[in-house]
Amino acid sequence: MTPDRYVVPLPWDSDFLGFEVARLVPQRLGSSELAMCLTQLWKDGTRLVYWGSDPGDVESQTAATANQGLLVDKKTVFVRELHGFVPCAPERYATHSLPEDGWSDVLARLALQIGQYSRFHLDNHFSPETWQRLYCTWMQNSINRAIADDVLVIRDSGLIVALVTVRAKERTGEIGLLGVHESHRGAGLGRALVDAAMRWFLDRRLSSVRVVTQDANRPACKLYEACGFVVDSVENYYHFWNPLNDPV
């Protein structure tokens, strides 16, 4: 078995970070298979490898630790059917679609709050500048609709205080970025964002909704559970850094 079959190069990540990044495909690997893949990748000049592994497979978890993997995320996918949707927030929060040229510093600050639990923030091989630039780029590419179909916002006295990005992928609706400004949390705005996203998906006759978050982000997990979502899958996400390179 050649390691090539196990590896996907990641051009977008490589371009953004300025060095080669790849992802391991199988969710389960033994220690020697993993070591073989990494050795080949390091030799080819790859600097960072992501691995979304099966948390229930003891051999894979042992392999990751034995190969100096950093457990940076328990990537959690929540899903729910749209059938039987009942709004779960008070009606008082109105959401509006943000224009494509609506970029502002307020959104940059919200992007950083959304990125707090991200593996790029938690892995201290990345400088704060790098993960902040990543989340601002993600937000900008959502506002300009490159990676989102719509951006729904809630305003208070004209200022954006909450935002959710949505996308339709075949019959599934995807929630991308979702965040409530720190000053406005605990008042039902998170629920209102989820409701607004659900209505957006229902208007497009989609059948289910998917959202990815981090298990460590308890407020987000609790919010999705409170809105009727269930956990679809969890992956233990590791970063492996090429030991032959300097820190980023």
Ligand SMILES: CC(C)(COP(=O)(O)OP(=O)(O)OC[C@H]1O[C@@H](n2cnc3c(N)ncnc32)[C@H](O)[C@@H]1OP(=O)(O)O)[C@@H](O)C(=O)NCCC(=O)NCCS
């Ligand atoms: C997650 C987040 C959007 C919640 O927004 P919010 O406006 O405070 O949420 P709501 O007031 O609508 O709360 C709805 C439910 O979420 C859960 N919840 C929200 N904050 C919580 C917290 N800090 N701890 C535990 N549960 C929480 C509760 O179940 C709550 O229901 P309840 O009020 O009946 O107890 C907000 O904390 C946030 O913006 N976090 C930073 C960005 C982020 O992490 N986004 C998720 C990316 S996937």
